[in-house]
Amino acid sequence: MAFAAPKETYSGKVFEVVIGTDKAVAFGGENVLPFHSFEGNVPHRPVIAYEIQDIPPDDWPETVKKVYGSVSGDPVTWAKYCQDTLNAKAIALRLLSTHPDRENRSPEDAAKTVKDVLSAINIPLIILGSNHVEKDSSVLVAVSEAAKDKNCVIGKAQEGNYKTIAAAAMANNHKLIAMSELDINLSKQLNILITQMGFDKEKLITDPMCSALGYGLEYTYSVMERIRLAALTQNDATMQPPMLADVGMYVWKIKETQASEAELPAWGSLEERGITWEAVTAASLLMSGAELLIMRHPDAVKAVEKFIDELM
Amino acid sequence: MALTGVEIFKLLPKTNCKKCGHPTCLAFAMKLAQRQASLDACPDVSEEAKKILGEASAPPIRPITIGVGDKAVKMGEETVLFRHEKKFVNPCVFAVEINDSMSDEEINKMVDDVLSSEIDRVGQKLRIDAIFVNNVSNDAGRFESVVMAIASKAPAVPLIIATNNPDAAMVAVKAVADKKPLLYGANESNVEAMANIAKTYKTSLGVTAKGLDALSILTEKIKGLGVDDIVVDHGARSAKEILEANTYIRRAAIKKNFKALGYPVINFAQRDDRVLESLVATLGVTKYASIVVLGSIEKWKNLALFTLRQNIYTDPQVPMQVEQKIYKIGEPTPESPLTITTNFSLTYFIVSGEIENSKVPCRLAVMDCEGLSVLTAWAAGKFTASKIAQFIQESGIENEIKHRELIIPGYVAILSGAIEDKLPGWKVIVGPREANGIPAFLRSKVSQ
Ligand code: B12
Ligand code: SF4
Numbered sequence: 197m198a199f200a201a202p203k204e205t206y207s208g209k210v211f212e213v214v215i216g217t218d219k220a221v222a223f224g225g226e227n228v229l230p231f232h233s234f235e236g237n238v239p240h241r242p243v244i245a246y247e248i249q250d251i252p253p254d255d256w257p258e259t260v261k262k263v264y265g266s267v268s269g270d271p272v273t274w275a276k277y278c279q280d281t282l283n284a285k286a287i288a289l290r291l292l293s294t295h296p297d298r299e300n301r302s303p304e305d306a307a308k309t310v311k312d313v314l315s316a317i318n319i320p321l322i323i324l325g326s327n328h329v330e331k332d333s334s335v336l337v338a339v340s341e342a343a344k345d346k347n348c349v350i351g352k353a354q355e356g357n358y359k360t361i362a363a364a365a366m367a368n369n370h371k372l373i374a375m376s377e378l379d380i381n382l383s384k385q386l387n388i389l390i391t392q393m394g395f396d397k398e399k400l401i402t403d404p405m406c407s408a409l410g411y412g413l414e415y416t417y418s419v420m421e422r423i424r425l426a427a428l429t430q431n432d433a434t435m436q437p438p439m440l441a442d443v444g445m446y447v448w449k450i451k452e453t454q455a456s457e458a459e460l461p462a463w464g465s466l467e468e469r470g471i472t473w474e475a476v477t478a479a480s481l482l483m484s485g486a487e488l489l490i491m492r493h494p495d496a497v498k499a500v501e502k503f504i505d506e507l508m
Numbered sequence: 509m510a511l512t513g514v515e516i517f518k519l520l521p522k523t524n525c526k527k528c529g530h531p532t533c534l535a536f537a538m539k540l541a542q543r544q545a546s547l548d549a550c551p552d553v554s555e556e557a558k559k560i561l562g563e564a565s566a567p568p569i570r571p572i573t574i575g576v577g578d579k580a581v582k583m584g585e586e587t588v589l590f591r592h593e594k595k596f597v598n599p600c601v602f603a604v605e606i607n608d609s610m611s612d613e614e615i616n617k618m619v620d621d622v623l624s625s626e627i628d629r630v631g632q633k634l635r636i637d638a639i640f641v642n643n644v645s646n647d648a649g650r651f652e653s654v655v656m657a658i659a660s661k662a663p664a665v666p667l668i669i670a671t672n673n674p675d676a677a678m679v680a681v682k683a684v685a686d687k688k689p690l691l692y693g694a695n696e697s698n699v700e701a702m703a704n705i706a707k708t709y710k711t712s713l714g715v716t717a718k719g720l721d722a723l724s725i726l727t728e729k730i731k732g733l734g735v736d737d738i739v740v741d742h743g744a745r746s747a748k749e750i751l752e753a754n755t756y757i758r759r760a761a762i763k764k765n766f767k768a769l770g771y772p773v774i775n776f777a778q779r780d781d782r783v784l785e786s787l788v789a790t791l792g793v794t795k796y797a798s799i800v801v802l803g804s805i806e807k808w809k810n811l812a813l814f815t816l817r818q819n820i821y822t823d824p825q826v827p828m829q830v831e832q833k834i835y836k837i838g839e840p841t842p843e844s845p846l847t848i849t850t851n852f853s854l855t856y857f858i859v860s861g862e863i864e865n866s867k868v869p870c871r872l873a874v875m876d877c878e879g880l881s882v883l884t885a886w887a888a889g890k891f892t893a894s895k896i897a898q899f900i901q902e903s904g905i906e907n908e909i910k911h912r913e914l915i916i917p918g919y920v921a922i923l924s925g926a927i928e929d930k931l932p933g934w935k936v937i938v939g940p941r942e943a944n945g946i947p948a949f950l951r952s953k954v955s956q
Contacts, residue, residue, distance in 0.1 A: 198721065198724075199720045199721045199723075199724045199760070199766070199768065199769070201720070201756050202756060202759040202760050202763060202764055202766075204759075231748065231751055232751070232752075232755070233748070234752040409812060409815055409816055409819065410629075410815040410818075410819065410854075411854070412881075413816070413819045414591070414819040414820060414822055414824070417591070417794075417819070417820070418590075418591055418592040418824055421590055421591075421592060422590075422592055425590070451858070451943075451944060452811065452812075452815075454944075461807075462627055462807060462811075463627075463807060463808065463811050464806055464807025464808035464809075464810070464811065465806070465807075465808050466808075468782075468783070468806065468808045468809075469808035469811065469812070471783060472783050472786050472808055472809060472812045473812055475783055475786065475787055476786055476787065476790050476812045476813070476816055479786075479787040479790040479791070480790050480793075480794055480816060480820075483790070483791060483794045483795060484794070495783065496783070499781070499783040499784050499786075499787060500787065502781065502784050502787075503747060503784060503787040503788070503791075506746050506747035506748060506784075506788070507747045507748050507751065507791075508748065
């Protein structure tokens with residue numbers, strides 16, 4: 197039997213998104229499944245952003261906290277360290293201190309932090325709220341204004357707060373993350389609602405919600421795969437924004453990245469276990485369709501970059 | 509390509525004799541087409557029809573088993589390209605490479621690592637499934653003695669005998685033929701000799717070629733030589749090429765029913781950088797490998813890869829769940845605490861593990877929530893105050909314990925008042941949110 201390569205061509209294509217100004221980066225743009233450059237066009241590699249916070253990462257486990265020990269006291273120093281020493285291509289600043297159960301800092305405080313960080317770096321910035329639905333709607337409006345025309349990514353708009361956040365992102369020329377909870381229909385619906393407000397669908401990034409290896413990864417994996425197939429095979433424009441995997445925050449809170457080897461000898465070295473857990477979670481979501489990743493440990497980022505090198 | 513009912517009907521005796529238990533041959537043909545009946549049920553079917561139907565009804569990827577006994581591993585039989593369509597069937601095999609030019613000491617150490625690799629996760633026992641013994645020395649005598657040493661030290665672990673030298677293959681396979689190893693290393697220049705060994709000792713045969721066209725020609729040739737159980741290596745080693753070749757093979761088998769590549773695929777993930785190796789293995793697990801060969805098996809890497817494989821191979825329709833009942837942890841007395849959670853396997857195993865860690869004897873009431881986690885079940889209206897109250901009342905637990913205190917997960921603290929309303933006489937205590945807070949919580953509770 198002669199073998200004929202069963203190539204697939206698709207009617208749809210993922211939108212290409214460019215973020216940042218000085219050292220802008222692009223992701224998305226492919227018209228095939230992830231890394232299927234053998235049958236179509238994969239113009240860009242996925243982008244990994246380093247996650248930083250506006251307050252010291254007290255609740256990060258030691259393995260990853262210690263990496264930033266000398267810089268994490270201040271978001272500006274932290275951001276510069278990621279850019280200059282770790283060669284980050286982008287930074288994701290999480291404004292955790294604005295959460296009402298934390299320091300409950302004001303939107304004005306958050307806006308100042310964002311301005312300070314932006315003036316210290318020239319790589320793209322992703323600005324994330326504290327994931328408190330009400331508070332985020334005021335915080336993310338203030339920071340969108342503070343970062344006007346810097347072509348940042350603002351996130352995350354959810355069902356309960358997308359209106360104000362999308363309006364602010366639109367008025368100040370930013371990209372926007374739309375997050376829903378592990379359901380392809382909810383994800384589609386939110387993208388529709390946001391574009392109905394006049395928000396350009398080509399400026400959206402879909403976050404179908406991440407989960408860590410061993411803690412629901414298969415749900416994120418399959419939702420992403422289904423979204424990507426809908427974008428390509430059905431040419432469904434509401435499913436064509438690139439996808440985000442917010443990996444670090446889910447990985448570095450589970451037991452596998454925290455329990456010591458003394459406690460669980462069968463699990464092996466804690467340090468490598470944590471790094472590998474983050475890298476494997478990220479790699480599997482790359483295989484299912486993520487183009488933008490947010491990660492924490494530099495060694496995990498490096499391993500995933502090498503993996504991408506091999507895949508491109 | 510699968511045959512339709514009518515096409516099958518044309519091959520049946522058409523006597524409507526009913527011996528198959530169906531009123532007509534046509535009815536039986538329809539059941540066969542839906543794979544709800546087996547051809548054996550018709551005693552009168554011709555040999556020729558059997559052959560045609562047998563081939564048409566064979567799964568698009570041939571099932572292959574290596575090893576014998578409890579630890580034998582089955583591969584192949586996949587039916588879809590994407591896991592949301594239908595459960596992936598046979599989890600890929602992790603094999604570690606041991607090469608015969610390593611010292612005996614090193615080899616011993618690696619075999620020990622394989623033997624101690626088993627981990628219990630969410631109720632499943634997971635381990636490094638096989639050893640890939642590579643004839644790097646190219647010395648038949650050395651190879652034979654290494655294979656025998658490994659087989660005697662790890663008699664239950666399936667073996668992959670890797671060599672492209674038929675003399676070495678012959679002696680090594682002969683030594684462990686009763687263990688049903690996979691002989692890997694057939695290629696264009698040795699195919700007759702290798703197929704002959706596989707046939708003589710009834711082992712499966714791993715074949716490699718550069719390019720899928722050459723590979724399919726070789727598998728056809730091997731089949732012609734009388735070996736049916738084949739594992740294919742497309743020769744790709746970089747992540748990019750592996751993805752391409754694995755994807756083409758899986759598509760050709762599933763969508764085109766291309767028999768010449770309808771076999772399990774073996775991938776090689778070995779890298780000096782061990783974290784990168786884990787990621788190449790991740791590619792294999794997610795994208796269609798049936799065997800992933802690793803260069804090392806550190807415990808941390810195993811845990812991550814076993815977990816990934818478990819995630820990818822779970823049924824997308826039915827979450828893994830445990831039975832609804834009141835589990836005893838340690839030896840609880842009528843005074844011991846009573847805790848409650850949902851029947852999602854992951855939740856149950858995490859929570860029961862932490863209760864065990866606390867060393868406080870305890871009862872854990874596990875409520876059927878269709879396999880959903882605590883918060884998901886709560887959000888879906890399955891872990892509600894009235895359902896919890898009903899479950900506690902009907903469980904008969906009130907006759908077993910003296911107190912009336914129920915410890916609920918911290919994430920559903922909001923339910924505490926409503927449960928007390930629906931369970932007169934009971935007091936609800938809100939436990940910690942995360943399970944890792946359970947040991948400290950239970951210890952302080954019983955010391956009060
Ligand atoms: C995977 C997942 C799903 C899967 C289901 C997986 C499953 N089998 O349950 C799917 C995709 C089906 C799903 C669906 C939904 N989900 Co959901 N899902 C998740 C996700 C990502 C992980 C859940 C999980 O597996 N957790 C791991 C297990 C082990 O956690 P657990 O059971 O809670 O147990 C922990 C603790 O509670 C504690 N614990 C457990 N028992 C006990 C007992 C005692 C005594 C104590 C002290 C402690 C304790 O210990 C455990 C470990 O620390 C979470 C978000 C997240 N990352 O947590 C959202 C989440 C639970 N889902 C949510 C929602 C809203 C939904 C949906 C309603 C939305 C939708 N998409 O339609 C549906 C509802 C389901 C339905 N209608 O059928 C929300 C719940 C919101 C809320 N706060 O109530 C969450 C929190 C997402 C969010 N908003 O951030 N979901
Ligand atoms: S046993 Fe065979 S011949 Fe008889 S009815 Fe069934 S299919 Fe037809």
